[in-house]
Amino acid sequence: xxxxxxxxxxxxxxxxxxxxxxxxxxxxxxxxxxxxxxxxxxxxxxxxxxxxxxxxxxxxxxxxxxxxxxxxxxxxxxxxxxxxxxxxxxxxxxxxxxxxxxxxxxxxxxxxx
Amino acid sequence: xxxxxxxxxxxxxxxxxxxxxxxxxxxxxxxxxxxxxxxxxxxxxxxxxxxxxxxxxxxxxxxxxxxxxxxxxxxxxxxxxxxxxxxxxxxxxxxxxxxxxxxxxxxxxxxxxxxxxx
Numbered sequence: 158x159x160x161x162x163x164x165x166x167x168x169x170x171x172x173x174x175x176x177x178x179x180x181x182x183x184x185x186x187x188x189x190x191x192x193x194x195x196x197x198x199x200x201x202x203x204x205x206x207x208x209x210x211x212x213x214x215x216x217x218x219x220x221x222x223x224x225x226x227x228x229x230x231x232x233x234x235x236x237x238x239x240x241x242x243x244x245x246x247x248x249x250x251x252x253x254x255x256x257x258x259x260x261x262x263x264x265x266x267x268x269x270x
Numbered sequence: 271x272x273x274x275x276x277x278x279x280x281x282x283x284x285x286x287x288x289x290x291x292x293x294x295x296x297x298x299x300x301x302x303x304x305x306x307x308x309x310x311x312x313x314x315x316x317x318x319x320x321x322x323x324x325x326x327x328x329x330x331x332x333x334x335x336x337x338x339x340x341x342x343x344x345x346x347x348x349x350x351x352x353x354x355x356x357x358x359x360x361x362x363x364x365x366x367x368x369x370x371x372x373x374x375x376x377x378x379x380x381x382x383x384x385x386x387x388x
Contacts, residue, residue: 166311193379200274201363201379247314257304258377260313 159184161250163261170238171269178233178264180222180248189251190231191258192222196244204246207231218242243268272298272368276380283354284388291349291383293364299344300366304377305337308361320347354387361385 164179182188192204205216212224222233231248248261273296283289293303301322306314318339319327326339336358338350347366351358361384365377 161313200381201365206376257316257319259316262311262313 159250159252159259161248161259161261163246163248163264165264166262167265167267169267169269172240173237174268176233176235176238176242176266178246178248178266180231180233180261181229182231182248182250182259183229184250184252186252190222190224191249191251192216192220192231192233193247193249193260194244195247195263201247204233238266238268240268240270242266272366272371272378274300274364274366274378274380276362276364276383278383279381280384280386282386282388285355286353289351289354289385291351291362291364291385293347293349293366293380295345295366295368295378298366298368298370300347301344301369302367303341303347304365304367305339305347305349306363306365308363308382314363317349351385354385356387359385359387 160183162181190207193201194204195201204220205214205222207214207224215221220235222231224231245263245265247263249258251258275294277292281289303320305317307317308314316329317332320339320341322341322344328334341347361382363382365379367377
């Protein structure tokens, strides 16, 4: 079965600190990977996605993620976080075999001014 | 970008009553919509895939008679929680696929509906 795991459930950082959120998936075939963000009181928004090509994907608001096939990972990074990045972040995977998107448990990021 | 709305945003009901949640695609026609359920501190769990004009496809373990899904038009899908019980209290989120911009992997999410059953 397809699964997605996020290792950090709650991360607290000071402004300007660097961020890396871990995401691992389990599926041996072709997979599409996503990071979604949910700001307080708002709905899920797509941050970035990887389908194919360059494994380093750049998204909105200075976020990027790197697909490492050998590690089944798709970690999210940002060199310098801002208070406005406080939100919950979800990693997700889609495979044609399962025809559905599977989400990780989410990571709550709190950025302290 | 594609916009998906849900109504109501929050509902409180008594045990045994039925609750209907609406999911609308506002600026596109969605042939496929998805219903998710999110428990506190847990991930979004796909409940069912709703296809316009046909029966919904339910995930394993989801009671189709409990969670009735109707996708009567290209812009509206409804989820009815029948004879709701306190254990049905949860956050229900819908999403829709915009066929103009991608396949099932590209979904646009509604804001969610918080259901509390007393």
